[in-house]
Amino acid sequence: xxxxxxRIAELAARRYGCDRAALxxxxxxxxxxxIDSFEALEFVTQLExxxxxxIPDHELLGVRTLGQLAQAIERRR
Amino acid sequence: xxxxxxxxxxxxxxxxxxxxxxxTRLALIEADRERENGRWTYAQLGAESERFAxxxxxxxxxxxxxxxxxxxNQFKWIASAVGGFWAGAVVVPVDxxxxxxxxxxxxxxxxxRALVIEYPVWERLAPVAGGLGGALVVACEAPAGAELHxxxxxxxxxxxxxxxxxxxxxxxxxxxxxxxxxxxxxGCMLHHRTYLRQxxxxxxxxxxxxxxxxxxxxxxxxxxxxxxGFILPLLSGASIVHQRTMRPQFLSASMRTYQATFTVxxxxxxxxxxxxxxxRLASVPDWPERLAAHRAGPSRPGEFPPWLDAIIDAELGxxxxxxxxxxxxxxxxxxxxxxxxxxxxxxxxxxxxxxxVVSISDPRAPFDGACHPLxxxxxxxxxxxxxxxxxxxxxxxxxxxxYLAAPELTQAALVDGxxxxxxxxxxxxxxxxxxxxxxxxxxxTSGGKNVYPEDIESHFEGLPDCAELCVFAxxxxxxxxxxxxxxxxxxxxxxxxxxxxxxxxxxxxxNRELAEYKRLRGLVAxxxxxxxxxxxxxxxxxxxxxxxAALDRTAVVPIG
Numbered sequence: 001x002x003x004x005x006x007r008i009a010e011l012a013a014r015r016y017g018c019d020r021a022a023l024x025x026x027x028x029x030x031x032x033x034x035i036d037s038f039e040a041l042e043f044v045t046q047l048e049x050x051x052x053x054x055i056p057d058h059e060l061l062g063v064r065t066l067g068q069l070a071q072a073i074e075r076r077r
Numbered sequence: 078x079x080x081x082x083x084x085x086x087x088x089x090x091x092x093x094x095x096x097x098x099x100x101t102r103l104a105l106i107e108a109d110r111e112r113e114n115g116r117w118t119y120a121q122l123g124a125e126s127e128r129f130a131x132x133x134x135x136x137x138x139x140x141x142x143x144x145x146x147x148x149x150n151q152f153k154w155i156a157s158a159v160g161g162f163w164a165g166a167v168v169v170p171v172d173x174x175x176x177x178x179x180x181x182x183x184x185x186x187x188x189x190r191a192l193v194i195e196y197p198v199w200e201r202l203a204p205v206a207g208g209l210g211g212a213l214v215v216a217c218e219a220p221a222g223a224e225l226h227x228x229x230x231x232x233x234x235x236x237x238x239x240x241x242x243x244x245x246x247x248x249x250x251x252x253x254x255x256x257x258x259x260x261x262x263x264g265c266m267l268h269h270r271t272y273l274r275q276x277x278x279x280x281x282x283x284x285x286x287x288x289x290x291x292x293x294x295x296x297x298x299x300x301x302x303x304x305x306g307f308i309l310p311l312l313s314g315a316s317i318v319h320q321r322t323m324r325p326q327f328l329s330a331s332m333r334t335y336q337a338t339f340t341v342x343x344x345x346x347x348x349x350x351x352x353x354x355x356x357r358l359a360s361v362p363d364w365p366e367r368l369a370a371h372r373a374g375p376s377r378p379g380e381f382p383p384w385l386d387a388i389i390d391a392e393l394g395x396x397x398x399x400x401x402x403x404x405x406x407x408x409x410x411x412x413x414x415x416x417x418x419x420x421x422x423x424x425x426x427x428x429x430x431x432x433x434v435v436s437i438s439d440p441r442a443p444f445d446g447a448c449h450p451l452x453x454x455x456x457x458x459x460x461x462x463x464x465x466x467x468x469x470x471x472x473x474x475x476x477x478x479x480y481l482a483a484p485e486l487t488q489a490a491l492v493d494g495x496x497x498x499x500x501x502x503x504x505x506x507x508x509x510x511x512x513x514x515x516x517x518x519x520x521x522t523s524g525g526k527n528v529y530p531e532d533i534e535s536h537f538e539g540l541p542d543c544a545e546l547c548v549f550a551x552x553x554x555x556x557x558x559x560x561x562x563x564x565x566x567x568x569x570x571x572x573x574x575x576x577x578x579x580x581x582x583x584x585x586x587x588n589r590e591l592a593e594y595k596r597l598r599g600l601v602a603x604x605x606x607x608x609x610x611x612x613x614x615x616x617x618x619x620x621x622x623x624x625x626a627a628l629d630r631t632a633v634v635p636i637g
Contacts, residue, residue: 028589037524037593038349041324054110057322058149058197062176064590 004051004077005070011050012066015043025067032066044069053077082312083277087244087269089162091276091312096123099314102287107152108331109321117152119314122159125152127239129160133191135237136213136229140165140244142190143252145212147171147180147198150297150319153217153231155307157193162250165242166190169252169264170298177202184209186262186482187252191215199228246270252481253300255429256519256527263430264481265300271432271475275304276312278451278475279434283339283399283423287314290396292337294320294328294346299525301403301425304433305341325349332394339399343525344407344561347400347422350392351414357388365417381419389420399440401425403525408561412444424448426512430496432475436510447509456510457495458503465503466558468516470495501556512560518553518617520563522594530565533595537567537587542577545570545607547620551598554621555630564598566633568624576602588636599633 005025013020016033023032029040041060047069048054053076063069082098085091096104100120107114117125138144144161146168148154161168169187171180173195180202184192192212194202196219203226217231244250250272252264279285283305291310295302297319310317320331325346332340342350358364361384371382381389389395400415403425415422421440426448427433436448450456454473461467472495479487490497499517502510519529530548537546546569552559554566571580588596601624608619 030593031589038325038345042326045324045326056197057324058173058195061174 002070002074004074005067007051008047008066008070008073011047012043015046023066025065025070027066028064029066029069030064047073051077083273085273086246087162087248088250088272088308089159089165089241089244091273092126092159092162093123093241095312095314096120099287102314103316104311105152105155105317105319106335107319107321108327108335110324110327111330114321115152119311122152122156125156126159126163128235129156129231130163130241131235131237131239132215132229132231132233133160133164133166133213134239135235136191138164138166138191138213140242141167141248143167143169143187144191144193145169145171145184145187145189146298147173147192147194147202148217149173149195149321150293151321152319153193154297154319155311155317157215157231158307159311161193162244163239163241165244167249167252167266169254170303171254172296172298173198174296177205181205181207183254183262184212187254187264188212193217193231194228196220196223199226203227244269246273249478251303253303253429255300256529256532261483261486261529261531262481263483263486265429265477266479266481267429267432267475267477271477272304272308273312274453274475275432275434276309278453279305279437280309280313282437282449282451283401285309285313285315285339289313289315289338290318290335291315292318292320292328292332292335292340294323294340294342295403295525296323300429300433301341301401301427301525305401305403325353329353329392332397333390333392334394336394336396338396339401340397341401341403341425343523344402344411345523345525347402347407347411347415348523351411353392354388354414354418357391361388368417379419385418389418393420399423401437403427403434407444409444409446412438416443426510428496428498428500430477430490431471431473431498432477435471435473447505447511449509456504461503466501466513467503469498469500469502469510469512471498472496501558513558514556514560515550515552515563516556518550518621520550520552520565521560522563523561524594526594528565528595533565533591533597536591537584540569540580540583540587542572542580543569544572547607547615547617548597549617549621549624551630551633554624565596567597567600567636568603568620569600570603570605570607576600585636597636599635601628601632601634 009023080094082091082095096119104119104122106116144166193215196216199216214228216228249266250269251267255263293306318335400422407424423440424438427435436450438448457470458467501514502512534548551564551566608616
């Protein structure tokens with residue numbers, strides 16, 4: 001598991017009150033955090049601020065899992 | 078002599094006339110998050126559109142050719158569309174938020190002569206595009222030295238001269254897909270007169286003028302934003318603001334920064350604004366009483382008390398005078414919240430097939446579920462039940478000419494000059510239209526997307542231990558008098574007995590792969606073979622009848 005994934009899991013656990021240890025890279029972003037696509041966009045914006053990156057919307061198309069989100073962020077770091 | 082945009086024969090002519098009238102006025106601002114990428118006057122938009130039309134013509138694009146646009150909201154979207162109209166082309170707006178495979182199948186159906194596309198989208202599409210039938214590909218914003226996969230650059234100087242091609246009111250202006258990629262793409266062919274009439278009809282009701290600033294929130298490829306947020310402002314001398322990201326906090330910031338006066342949102346987005354406003358109102362626990370006291374006092378209509386003014390300004394800006402809700406239906410409570418605050422919300426009902434907007438509710442009155450038909454729209458309720466509810470048929474000078482390359486679908490939708498909407502409703506004694514449900518097998522999501530069950534069945538092909546599977550809109554199987562919270566259900570016939578764990582696991586896994594708005598809500602297990610025609614084609618309606626006769630909604634098991 002990458003450092004980016006670890007950070008995402010920490011921030012997600014804090015923001016949505018879920019169990020940090022239960023989150024894995026294969027987990028569906030929406031199902032694991034129980035959020036819709038708007039909330040996901042807001043969460044991504046928070047991640048951008050915390051991690052100092054900016055991801056254009058089109059690079060988030062097709063992102064379904066926490067691991068894919070970590071990859072999308074890493075491509076921009 | 079300057080032509081009047083309102084009496085021009087075609088969209089290209091009308092926009093040219095408006096550019097001549099409003100040359101120095103601001104046409105468009107393009108923002109990306111908190112940055113402003115640029116702003117263009119009407120004259121500058123005209124010059125860029127002309128340059129792009131010359132580029133198309135230099136590559137052989139002729140009048141009547143289709144030009145597809147696959148971009149997020151930005152200035153080049155608008156300049157490409159206007160340039161396309163001026164080259165006499167038929168513009169095909171495509172939703173950028175689809176996966177490459179869906180873009181490919183939709184473009185295969187549209188068969189455009191040219192495709193205008195953002196480079197990052199092209200980079201993903203090119204490997205699977207399969208040549209696009211030799212279409213010219215124009216990519217914008219490609220980095221220097223990038224592999225263009227056969228595309229030319231949007232920014233390149235044109236090789237030829239520009240000749241404006243005129244079009245007649247009855248020529249096709251656009252092909253707008255109202256659904257579908259896998260099964261039955263429905264490309265509505267809309268005429269120039271459709272848009273000219275819609276601009277008059279909607280502009281008259283919403284009183285859009287040169288001082289207005291439209292905040293574009295829906296993608297402009299969406300029929301409502303195309304009509305209300307592109308054509309209408311440009312024919313009115315108003316300005317358009319494009320924000321390249323769809324993230325709520327930046328939309329809100331742009332509305333404030335650019336002092337938007339009107340906008341069109343999907344209900345989902347309005348819900349986001351409700352959430353944000355309520356969070357701010359939490360610091361004013363007795364706000365309903367304070368607001369009522371303010372209204373009872375000597376305030377002028379439309380004037381907010383200072384504490385509320387600050388809250389609304391922080392989320393929506395201080396100049397907003399109209400939010401139109403399009404694309405899907407609205408919970409009354411949501412509209413009521415904005416009405417209580419004094420923010421005018423007009424709920425629109427429409428269909429791409431009808432030219433986009435059919436009826437709009439009165440923004441000054443609380444929304445009671447009924448909308449005023451626009452002038453020129455004739456409505457009929459056919460096969461009405463005792464309560465007056467039946468299927469809505471409509472006739473209007475704005476109706477589509479038919480679906481592109483789909484004569485059977487066209488025949489089913491257009492009968493003797495009337496459009497069969499597939500929606501259920503009734504006419505109120507005062508002439509207003511109340512839509513109460515759907516007679517057709519589809520859903521409209523709260524994000525404003527049409528989803529046809531046929532389109533997602535292919536995603537569930539080859540499930541383990543499953544003999545047959547069919548997807549229905551739940552409210553089509555069991556008619557419901559509601560337009561909100563619609564869902565999809567899969568009817569499946571296991572190889573034997575009850576669905577196996579492997580089948581359920583795989584169904585869940587594939588369901589999660591789908592975009593959120595396309596996901597199945599539940600499943601129904603069925604043991605009888607599905608009815609088919611002699612050629613083994615599924616008889617969907619017969620299966621629906623069998624299901625209705627044997628089961629009700631309680632048979633649906635949530636997928637989770």
